[in-house]
Every structure is written in structure tokens, then in C-alpha cells.
Amino acid sequence: MKSRFGWGLTVAIEPPELETRVAILMKKADENDIRLPGEVAFFIAKRLRSNVRELEGALNRVIANANFTGRAITIDFVREALRDLLALQEKLVTIDNIQKTVAEYYKIKVADLLSKRRSRSVARPRQMAMALAKELTNHSLPEIGDAFGGRGPHDGASCLPEDRAVA
Known part of the structure; x- marks a missing residue:
């Protein structure tokens, strides 16, 4: 068994595709009993590409803001809730x-x-x-x-x- 681990199998882990990111957001919203419009999930997924943890963190932030303010989750609301995160993304990739x-x-x-x-x-x-x-x-x-x-x-x-x- 030890020698098999020594073979050093290396696997590259790529960030999820856009459709997968949207599906992840929709599933996580559903698990939290939150109605997330498809266009909002697409908006978030299009802008946050790096990994699932980042997506989940952004969604949690949106949900917390929506619960705190009592506002509906719209693209404008997400822009406001994730303003600093989206600004950082846009600044880094030009x-x-x-x-x-x-x-x-x-x-x-x-x-x-x-x-x-x-x-x-x-x-x-x-x-x-x-x-x-x-x-x-x-x-x-x-x-x-x-x-x-x-x-x-x-x-x-x-x-x-x-x-x-x-x-």
C-alpha cells in the first residue's frame, strides 16, 4: 500500500464551469429555502470563478444581507451586497x-x-x-x-x- 501512494498521482483541479457554478448556487439557495432567481445566480457565477468556497461565501453573504434588510434578492441587491468582492475581481482581471x-x-x-x-x-x-x-x-x-x-x-x-x- 505504501508503495502505491509513492507513485504520486497528480490531478489538476480546474475551477467549475459556468453552468456548474450556477447549479451550485441554485442548490445551495434551495438548501437554505431561499428563492434565488436564475439571472441572479448567473450574475454571481459569471463574476466569481475561482472556486466553490468563494461562491458559497458570496451566496451566504447575499442571504445574510437579504435576511437582515428584508429586501428581495435582485441583481442590484447582489451588486450592493458583494460590492467589494466584485470590485476586487474586476480590478484583478483586465x-x-x-x-x-x-x-x-x-x-x-x-x-x-x-x-x-x-x-x-x-x-x-x-x-x-x-x-x-x-x-x-x-x-x-x-x-x-x-x-x-x-x-x-x-x-x-x-x-x-x-x-x-x-x-
């Missing part, structure tokens, strides 16, 4: 931060990511950065395309390969 981090990781310049160059040494990091921007920010594809050297609305989607190709 397209600029993604560009700088990806450029640093691939040892290229941010200007290269924004250029029209199509060599593999630039195209792959650009695709990765654009995919991260799509996943981690609330920007539309045209906005992401603009942030990466003016790739317009028609080019935004074509610059992003299928998810499995980037992963």
Missing part, C-alpha cells in the same frame, strides 16, 4: 493584465501581441491571451479584438480557435 502576463510568460513584448504578425511565436500567445480575455473578463469578442490590435467584430471570433485547441 485585458491589459492578461496581455502583460501572457507576454511575460511567452517572453515576448505586449506590442508583439498587438501586432499583425502571424508567426507561431506570436500567434499562439495572442490566441491564448484572447481566449483568457474571453473566459476571464466580461468583454465582448469585438472589444477583445479591438484590444488586440484592432481586430474588428468580424475578426474577433476568427482570432479565437476552438476552446480545446487553446487548452
